[in-house]
Amino acid sequence: MKWEDFRPSGNVEDRRGMRMPGGAGGVGIGTLVVVGLVGWALGINPLVLLSGLDAIQGGGSPTQQSAQPQGRHGAPTDELGRFADRVLAQTEEVWTGLFRAQGRTYQEPTMVLFSGATRSACGGASSAMGPFYCPLDKKVYLDLGFFQEMKTRFKAPGDFAAAYVIAHEVGHHVQNITGILPKVQEAQRTARSRAEANALSVRTELMADCLAGVWAHHANARFRILEPGDVEEALNAASAIGDDKLQERAQGRVVPDSFTHGTSEQRVTWFTRGLKSGSMQQCNALQGAI
Template sequence: MRWDDFRSSDNVEDRRGGGGGGFQMPGGRGGLGIGTIIVVGLIGWALGINPVVLIGGLEALNGLGGSQQQSAPPPSRQSQPSKPTDEMGRFASAVLAQTEDVWSDIFRADGKTYQDPKLVLFSGATRSACGGAQSAMGPFYCPLDQKVYLDLSFFNEMKRKFNAPGDFAAAYVIAHEVGHHVQNLIGILPKVQQAQARASSRAEANALSVRVELMADCLAGVWAYHANARFRILAPGDVEEALGAASAIGDDRLQKQSQGFAVPDSFTHGSSQQRVSWFTRGLKSGNMQQCNTFQGAI
């Protein structure tokens, strides 16, 4: 993937030295898994308390383990944007800059203004407006502060544990989280929150989570389409890297690896085939209107 001759984003907070997938629940703690978070949401619904936000989840990674609580650095050290100087930090910053350029153009064409998210790079643990974050949770987007949280060691785990190496596979992960930000800006996430509050079962709540994640996969594909058209970022084999990553982190594959069988009602991110299919849809069409995974569900 071509990236090192592009600009870096000004919207990076480098907290390293001082974790989460998908979408982190405001007030959640770093070690919570998706099942716990959904149960908490359903308890809130049962008691007539509207859950603060939908879907937690171990983004792109249910099985990286590590539920230990880690201390986070004080907030005073977390507020200043800074451009990273190491290679992986510069890569993440360049990918974020490309998402800014692409989504600004897409929103402008629709008569809207895109609001850039922030990218927080951290090591081990940090704090977000959605609660504690830990490396073991994987990357996540917090809608309360509109920031993507990423421990760059996650990309080593992708390579080591899931055989999903490569720059474009890593870019897909960042673009997926930015896809959640796009969902937030266009009002999808609040609508899903309301739908989850009305959910009659855990399986129904899970199904809404899957729709959110697959839409974010599709939006990542839309970004890739436009980034390549504008910047010519793709090299031979890059698309296969992203498809390999999407397949590696499907719920069915992760569950079979961890417990020997898959339970579709417990899926929160979608099967390998679904994730590949929706990313491919966005990549081929370049049209975010093709990414509607809800079709009247909310």
């Protein structure tokens, strides 16, 4: 993937190396790590386990924002930090253009780079949780060590695989600022069962996969970022983190009603749909559900 010559974002907050006072959102670091590992192994978003479904989809207390640490602003100088910074900048260019074509203004998110643990407006976070988006503060949270986990644990190496992860989280930001996430939250609150609420979560995640594909389509059209093997890297990553594969690896069986992100096949299908079409309208996995 070509990224080295692209501009920095200017929307990166670097908290790496910062000590988080008082633990993470009132939860001990040991608990965060355990819960995070369980969540990733079972394909369940650990923020759901820690804070309840409302926290990740837009509930929770806005007063938590005041307790967030403030990291360094400016372009990171290490290679992984520069990579994440420039991928974020590419998403800004693409989504600004797509929103402008619809007569709208794109509100750029902030990316928080952290190590170990940190706080978000959605609650505490640890590296074991993996990347996530918090709709309350409109920030993407990322421990860059997750990319090594993708390579060694999930067998999904490659810079474009890592870019797909960032673009997926930015896809959640697009859902948030277009009003989709609040509607999902309300639908989940009135769901008749946990399985029904999980099904909404799956649709939301598949839509974010599709939006990541839309970004890749337009980023390549404008900046020629793709190199041989890049698309295969992203598809491998999407497949590796499907709920069915994660559950099969963790417990030797799959429980479809507990899926929260979609099967490997579904994730590949929806990313591919966005990549081929370049159309946000092709990404409405939630049609008829909210």
